[in-house]
Amino acid sequence: MARITAAARLTVRAEAEKFLAKYGFMHPPLPPDEAIAARKLEIVPLSLDDLLVKANLPPHKQAKIQAVLDINERAIVFRSGLGLQRQNWGKLHEVGHEFLPWHKELLYCCPLLWLPAHQLDQLEAEADIFAAEAFFFGGQFTKLSAEGDFGLHTAKQLAEQVYGTSYHATFTHYVEESNVPCCLLVWKPIQEALSIRPISQLGLLYYIKSDEFSGHFQPGMITENEKLLDIINSHHNDVVKHEMQIDLGQGELEVVQAESFCNSYNVFTLVIQQKGS
Secondary structure, X not given: XXXXXXXXXXXXXXXXXXXXXXXXXXXOOOOHHHHHHHXXXXXXXOOHHHHHHXXXXXXXXHHHOOEEEEOOOOEEEEOOOOOHHHHHHHHHHHHHHHHOHHXXXXXXXXXXXXXXXXXXXXXXHHHHHHHHHHHOOOOHHHHHHHOOOOOXXXXXXXXXXXXXXXXXXXXXXXXXXXXXXXXXXXXXXXXXXXXXXXXXXXXXXXXXXXXXXXXOOOOOOEOOOHHHHHHHXXXXXXXXXXXXXXXXXXXXXXXXXXXXXXXXXXXXXXXXXXXXX
16 A cells, blocks of 8 residues: 655645535535536446456456546446445545546546556555545544544544445544544454354454554454454444553553444444553
């Protein structure tokens, strides 16, 4: 994943806010179909896999691509079977490629998928930032977040009642924009096929840190505890506060405050670090 500087993020935010203002999108939620219509883009029912074969990308790169923009034809092609939330995100992502001036200029000369890997990663990361800033209305998100107590409950309310965005996208943006030292852990419940027994294991997929969060997690540093498993099995769709232990190695443990929430697919844990830790 490309590393995007703070200055570059602010530049993309300014472009996203320019896009919102230009087309009269003043308040959330942002309708993705209206966003692509504003740029005179069209979703076309072509095979994404056929397009990816022509790009000669390795299989692991192909699997990550969910949509492609043909800027000359003003057309967007989605992967078949993509869920609604991912389609909505993809629409704003492709609008980002078309609206960001340096993307647009480059893509008129060279298709995105033919770019060198490092340049492709950079543009993909910038388009994701554009999608987030457009969906969450730039600086408005920070103001609305500050109106509630810090934590997953506020982020959950923003997703459900204000932005209409997925929990994953909202929680991620909430942490990335926070000045609180915190980290979002995303877990996958592990269960045998056709089993009706309660979930007894979790797999840590990845984590997202705020700029203020110090340190990083090594594999094995986070261990599933009974509270997390109880949340999955007994507190579905509730935000539950609890403590967690982080294994710092060499027998040293740190107890941190945390909040967890489980939807139908993942468990999200917000770890809140004490300032100065």
